[in-house]
Amino acid sequence: MEYTKEVMEHFVNPHNVGELENANAVGEVGNAKCGDIMRMSMYIEDGIIKDIRFKTFGCGAAIATSSVATDLVKGKTLEEALMVTNKQVIDMLGGLPDVKIHCSVLAEEAIHAAISNYCETTGIELPGLKKHCDGCCECCKGEE
Numbered sequence: 612m613e614y615t616k617e618v619m620e621h622f623v624n625p626h627n628v629g630e631l632e633n634a635n636a637v638g639e640v641g642n643a644k645c646g647d648i649m650r651m652s653m654y655i656e657d658g659i660i661k662d663i664r665f666k667t668f669g670c671g672a673a674i675a676t677s678s679v680a681t682d683l684v685k686g687k688t689l690e691e692a693l694m695v696t697n698k699q700v701i702d703m704l705g706g707l708p709d710v711k712i713h714c715s716v717l718a719e720e721a722i723h724a725a726i727s728n729y730c731e732t733t734g735i736e737l738p739g740l741k742k743h744c745d746g747c748c749e750c751c752k753g754e755e
Contacts, residue, residue: 614671615705621675626682631664635732638724640717647673647714649721651681655729660684660692665721672711679703680718689726689737695719 614622634652641648647669654662663685665677679700684692697715701707707715723740730737 612708612710614675614708617703617705618672618675618707621678621704622671625665625674625678627664627678627685628666629664630666631662633662634664636725636729638721638726638728640720640724642713642717645669645713647717649673649677649717651677651721651725653725653729655689658688658690660687660689663725669714670711672707672714673717675704676700676707676714676718677721680722684722689729689735692722693726693737693740695722 631652631654633654636653636655637650639648639650648667649669650666652664653660663681665681667673667677676697680695683695683699683703687695697712697719700715700718701712704715726737727740729735730740
């Protein structure tokens with residue numbers, strides 16, 4: 612399996628890694644098939660993601676996709692962040708092997724889970740936002 616230089620760069624030198632102490636939004640998702648777990652914490656102010664961090668337990672592709680996903684949403688409005696797709700994550704990494712595409716899906720799901728958490732705790736409603744665990748990800752569908 613070959614990784615692009617972009618994947619390797621984000622794996623070796625991930626951006627926005629760690630736990631955000633003043634987070635007001637946290638989302639955690641996992642994939643039972645591969646064991647990857649992603650946790651994203653955000654600080655959101657006036658509808659803008661001012662800061663974001665991630666902690667990922669998983670392979671190099673999982674770490675790289677988490678890193679890129681945080682770069683893609685930092686400084687964006689909640690609505691803009693919800694439009695980030697796993698395809699954009701893959702494109703920013705110059706591609707992923709087919710067997711690692713699920714890592715980019717987890718990154719997208721982690722963004723949605725954190726924003727969903729924020730909306731639930733603040734009472735904000737965003738059109739099109741799926742509540743976490745309403746069938747939007749593999750862990751919700753009961754897949755093994």
